[in-house]
Each structure stands twice: as structure tokens, then as C-alpha cells.
Amino acid sequence: MAETAQMKVSDEVAISIQQMNKWYGSFHVLRDIDLTVYEGERIVICGPSGSGKSTLIRCINALEEHQKGSITVDGTLLSSDLKNIDKIRSEVGMCFQHFNLFPHLSILENLTLAPIWVRKTPKKEAEEVAMHYLEKVKIPDQANKYPGQLSGGQQQRVAIARSLCMKPRIMLFDEPTSALDPEMIKEVLDTMIELAEEGMTMLCVTHEMGFARQVANRVIFMDEGQIVEQNEPEEFFNNPQSPRTQLFLSQILGH
Amino acid sequence: MSDTHAQSVAFVRDTAIPPSPAPANAAGPVKWMRDNLFATWANALLTVAAIYVIFLVLSATLPWIFGGLWTTSSLAECREVLQGRSAACFSVLTDRWNQLLFGFKYPVDLYWRPTVAFVLLFVAAAPVLFFDLPRKLLIVTALYPFIAYYLIWGGTIWAPLFALAGFGVGYYVYSHLVHRSFAIGFFGGIAAAIIAWVVGSYLTGALASETPFLEAVPSRDMGGFMLNMMLGVTCVSLSLPIGIALALGRQSSMPLIKWICVVFIEFIRGVPLITLLFVANVMLAYFFPPGSGVDLFLRVVIMITMFSSAYIAEVIRGGLAALPKGQYEAADSLGLDYPQAMRLIILPQALKISIPGIVNIAVGLFKDTTLVSVISMFDLVGMIRGPILASTDWNGVYWELLGFAALLFFVVCYGISQYSQWLERRLATDHR
Secondary structure, rough: OHHHHHOOOOOOOEEEEEEEEEEEEEEEEEEEEEEEEEEOEEEEEEEOOOOOOHHHHHHOOOOOOOOOEEEEEEOOOOOOHHHHHHHHHHHHHEEOOOOOOOOOOOHHHHHOOOOOOOOOHHHHHHHHHHHHHHHHHOHHEEEEEHHHHHHHHHHHHHHHHHHHHOOOOOOEEOOOOOOOOOOHHHHHHHHHHHHOOOOOOOEEEEEHHHHHHOOOOOOOEEEEEEEEEEHHHHHHHHHHOOOOHHHHHHHHHHH | HHHHHOOOOOOOOOOOOOOOOOOOOOHHHHHHHHHHHEEEEEEHHHHHHHHHHHHHHHHHHHHHHHOOEEOOHHHHHHHHHHOOOOOOOOOHHOOOOHHHHOOOOOOHHHHHHHHHHHHHHHHHHHHHOOOOOHHHHHHHHHHHHHHHHHHHHOEHHHHHHHHHHHHHHHHHHHHHHHOOOOHHHHHHHHHHHHHHHHHHHHHHHHHOOOOOOOOOOHHHOOOOOHHHHHHHHHHHHHHHHHHHHHHEEEEEOOHHHHHHHHHHHHHHHHOOHHHHEEEEHHHHHHOOOOOOOOOOOHHEEEEEHHHHHHHHHHHHHHHHHOOOOOHHHHHHHOOHHHHHHHHHHHHHHHHHHHHHHHHHEEEEHHHHHOOOHHOOOOEHHHHHHHHHHHHHOOOOOOOHHHHHHHHHHHHHHHHHHHHHHHHHHHHHOOEE
16 A cells, blocks of 8 residues: 555645743653644654654643643644634644543544534534444444443544544544554454545554554654654654664564 | 063153142242241251241230320320320420421421422432433422422522623633643633632622512521532532542542542541531631631531541542443543543443442431531431420420431431342443
8 A cells, every 4th residue: 555655735724833842840742843744644653652643742732741842733833722622622623542432422422522522513504424433434333332342443543534524634643543452453453444545634552563664654753852863754664764763663663 | 671661651641731839838939938937956946036026026016016106295294194104205396397398497398498399309319310301300409409499598690690690600610621631721710610609699789689589588497308408419419420530530640639639538538527616617608708608517417528538539439440441541542531531431440330429428418418417507307306305395205306306317327228229230231
């Protein structure tokens, strides 16, 4: 699927991060992050645990606050102004490692909640959109069940559909397959690949290197809160430059 | 081939064996008794002993209850009729029925007013308790406090109308300010409502007619079980929203709000309710302008509500803490603002977890309303200990009266408990 990776990327900037720094207390988690994401780009972020990759994408929709530098999403500067934060959050979809579906609401209600309350979409229309996305992730027959009745893979696909119902321009994935059984990983990755083929801008923290090879335009390797290396997947995997990257790749691809 | 099978012939069953009843020791009451009552010698011995104790208790109480008298006019007359036999003198209940329910000063010809308010309570509570009912019925619930106030206290109709208008003004201001920030809307709304009430109270004084449609009954004339119900229903329904606000306030990122809530909760929890009631009775009057004469009932409601809302806040805080952080993050990442996230995602789940704790406090609060009898309010217990037992007719009828009080409280509290269990089953969607 080499053509997927070469899909056209526009020059329009979706996310621009400049000299961004973050501390947890006195611990320096993210150091001088510079990153420009173009519209339609699909970026995979990898690195050892504790390297700050999750924190980085959680800063983009302000789930974590950064202390220095700037983040601009879709032309909106992320500041402590709640208005801007809510605006960015409604443009940026996010999928979590543990799905975080709302267990007290049915699948359909999970999907329609944000469109109805944030976008003020009429209920009927929101439900139609929701059913459309449920069909897209291939579980329309589960619409009236509750999250607790679904398998992990199904729940993650519902979570993806829930984000898509807000018609986001950017999707963030925070280790979407890490909590899944091996046979369920594929169904979630398939959904993400389909999304990538439609040209969605995606930032994905994952350890699925096969997915990175197949889908990403760019792979970013992070360690100790810094971007150590970034490159096109082919180059990144076959010809890593920094010794830290080489070590990491030899460890995760070694077996 | 072994010898046993050497003789065997092919076999095909062509008729089914009909099921036959199990022997007596494998099913039915005999088996149940063997398993549960006579499983071992020790169990059998305990069973026999327990049956004997139950027999002793029932043989004493059942004749006492069923041989009870209902129609005499005093305890002395009871004793005369019984002639040394041991039996209950329930006549006190029939004789003082209205006093037990309404107190001894509420005008007899106005009993219909609290009765109607009581019946309407069920209509008003239904849409809150059973959310499958149409949501439009909530209008009745919203109007009920004002209707019930007008029915029970009577007097000028302007008082409840202006009270209602105050809420309307508060909500109007809230809805116009909330888009700036939730805190501005919330406190702006409260301030506007208070201003509306102050203005309303002056206008009420000016507009009130000398002869109102419903005769005014002052709070000190209320009593009996009616008073317990009034205090219980008012305080529970006020302390739940206040408790939620306190619990959320304690989690607030704004230090001022957080510390106000923490200090309030910790202070109230550190003080016995009876102390607060004495404060309400004696000292609170000093805090209000002289001559304003804030009603004793209102003062007691404020104190009990403060007390129970502090406890409810802590129970709800437990529920909030039990929610995974991911629920907050998911709500945030979808772009829901704070009030939406709380109302749609966080509170429905936190409150569901808190149901047993909240019900615990509601039941306790309802029973604690009898404490007002120590500050000379004549609730059910106050009526029994005061006017009824002190009268020459019924001095000494303890069991019947206190048993009746216990029965009334048990019925209400057991009902609350059963409802909460139904609610927990109804809300179970997590399929654990």
C-alpha cells in the first residue's frame, strides 16, 4: 500500500507547535518541541514509555496545559481562554487508550451527545449522522446497546465514530490499540487506515510499526521529552540516524 | 470383547420414560427444611429454640394487639373495660388522630389544605422519581413548592408568586450571563434572585389584603406528623442540590470557592445537629434584623438543610472520586463546556454511585426531624411527649403511641429504601 503513504499533502498548516515546553511540577516533560503538521498529513509518534509522546498530543487539545511556547491549531492560538480551548476541542477529535465511552449512555447517545449539545444539531439529524458513522465502523446493529456490552475492539471503533460525529478536521489517537486483544487490534487499525485514506489529518501515538509503515507520511521518534528524529517511514525504519532510534527500533522490531 | 457384553443385544428406546415426582427428601418443603433448619443436630436445636422464642413473643404481643380497644375515651376507661387483662389501648390513636397528624393548633376546618398538599406531593414527586414519565410533568414539580406553601400557610397569594418570580428573574439573568462563564452566570443569577425577593417582600406587604382567600395559618400552629413530612421533604429536596453544588465547589480550581466549600463542610460536620437546632431556635434571631421575626420553621429548615447538605456533599464527592479521569477527559475532548460535562457526563454517573449514601442520609434526616421536639416544636414525637401524654386522659399510654410513631416512620423510610433499590437496578447499564 505504498500509494497510501504518498497521498498528496497540502501546504496548509493544520497544527503549528513552536518551542513548546511543559513541566509536571519541576519535572521537565516536553522540551523545545517544534512541530508543523500539514493538512492531510498522517503522523505516527513513537518512543519508549515516559518519553512524553502522549503528553504531546494531549497538549494539542489542551487536556494538558503547556507552560512555554505556542500551539496553534487550525489558526486558533491555544491560550488559557476557555473559548479558544472549546473551539479547538470541537475541531480536534481524540481517541483514548481506554476508549472512555460514557457507560451510562447507549452507543447512539454516546455518538449524538456532543453534536447535539456542542454543535446544536437537531436530534434527528445527529442520529442520522451517528448511524452513518456506525455503519462506517461496521457496527450499526449495536446502536442501542450500552458500551459495557461491547467487546474492546467494538468499543474503540465506537470511540472513533464518536469523535467523527463532530466532523473534526484533525484526529488524535493516544495508543488506541494498546488495551486490546491481538485479534481486535486489526479491526481498529482497519478503521484507522480507512480514515487515513479519506485524507484525515491524523496524529497517532502507537507501537504498531506495521501501521506506521503502511499509513504514515512521517514518523516521529521521541525520547526524554524531545523529538529525537523524524523522517518518512521508509527512511525511518530502514536507515535510522540517531543511535537512540536504532536501539529502540532494534528492540521493538527484534522479535 | 469382555464377558459382560457378550450377552448384550442392540437396544433402541421407543417410549420416553415419563418424569416422576421427586421423593420428599429431594425437593419441596421437606428438602428446604432439611437444608435450612435441620441440617445438623446443632442447627435443629437452634431451630427449636428459635421457634420457642418466636412463640413466646407472639403469644404475648398478638393478643395484646388484636385484643386492643379502639373506642374508649380515656386510659382509665380502657382499664375498666379490660379488667386487668393485658391489651392495647389504641383508643388514644382514634381519639387524638388529628393531633398526631396535624398538631393541636392547626384549625380543624382547614385540615383539607395540608391533606391536598400531601396528595399533590405524590404528583409532584412522580416525574422526578420515575423518569420514564413525560418530562412535561416536571412543570408540576417546579410549581409544587409554591402551591404547597400557599395551601399549608395560606395568607396572601403574593408571597408565593413573588418567590416564584424571584426564581424566574434569577434564571433569566443566569441564562444571559452564562455564556461568559459559568461562575458569573451562577452568582449573577443568585444575586438577581435575591434582589427580586427583597423587592417582592416589600410589594407583598403593600399588596396583601386584609381578608385573604385562604386564611393564614402561622408556622407555630403546625405540628404532628405533618411537620415531620414538611421538614423532611423540604430539607431533603433542598439539601440535594446544595450538596451537589458543595461537592463540585470542593473540586473547583478556583481557590476561593474551594475553600468556602471546604470550611463550610468541615464546620457543619463537626457540629451536632441538636446544637444547630438550638442555634436556630435561640441565636439565629440575632442575625436577622430586629422585628423581622424570621419564622422558626424557616430557621429550622435552614439548619437541617445545611447539616444534611454537608453530608450529601461528601457522599457525592466520593462518587465523583470514583469516576475514572478518562470520563472528564472524554467530555473535555468532545468540546463540552463545564456545566454540560457535569450535567450530562459526570453527575449522572457520580450520583448513581452515590445513591446508597444519599438515601442513607435522606432516611437519617427524615428521622432526625423528630429532634425539633426538643426546641418546643410539636412534631409527632413532640405531640406524643407533650400534649398527649401530659393530658389526664392518656397519661401512661407509651407503647401504643410510640409504636404508632415508629410505624409511620418505618413506612416512609422503608419506602425510600425500596425506591432507591429499584432506582439502582433501573440505572444499572454497566453490565459488570
